Amino acid sequence: MLQTYQGSCHCRRVTFEVQANLDYVVDCNCSLCRRRGALWHGASASSLRILTGEADLVLYQFNTNTAKHYFCSHCGVHPFIRPRLDPSRWAFNVRCVDGVDLSSIPVRPFDGENWEVAAKAYYERLK
Numbered sequence: 001m002l003q004t005y006q007g008s009c010h011c012r013r014v015t016f017e018v019q020a021n022l023d024y025v026v027d028c029n030c031s032l033c034r035r036r037g038a039l040w041h042g043a044s045a046s047s048l049r050i051l052t053g054e055a056d057l058v059l060y061q062f063n064t065n066t067a068k069h070y071f072c073s074h075c076g077v078h079p080f081i082r083p084r085l086d087p088s089r090w091a092f093n094v095r096c097v098d099g100v101d102l103s104s105i106p107v108r109p110f111d112g113e114n115w116e117v118a119a120k121a122y123y124e125r126l127k
């Protein structure tokens with residue numbers, strides 16, 4: 001069921017609103033995600049809106065520099081990214097969303113450590 005959620009970084013300078021059906025979260029084991037411990041859910045470009053704090057965000061990129069990893073320059077939390085799988089979309093960190101019981105949502109692993117293989121399987125499923 002599509003619902004509207006509010007989320008933020010830890011210091012709440014960065015806040016966002018997103019329409020999503022939180023039927024699963026993605027746990028990625030890439031070199032960055034396994035360190036930051038985020039759980040992701042995808043959102044179309046128009047279904048996520050940054051409400052405050054856009055100027056407080058810092059962009060971090062690595063490897064192919066395709067994904068855009070945004071984090072708050074004050075508290076260091078990563079609320080959302082433009083994912084390498086499709087940088088025209090968003091993925092938001094469900095750990096940053098208010099009022100979500102993560103223990104009730106199934107976790108889907110994404111093998112970001114072997115990104116090319118995992119991405120190929122992901123794109124196949126979209127066909």
Ligand SMILES: [Zn+2]
Nearest residue numbers: 009011072075
């Ligand atoms: Zn912050």
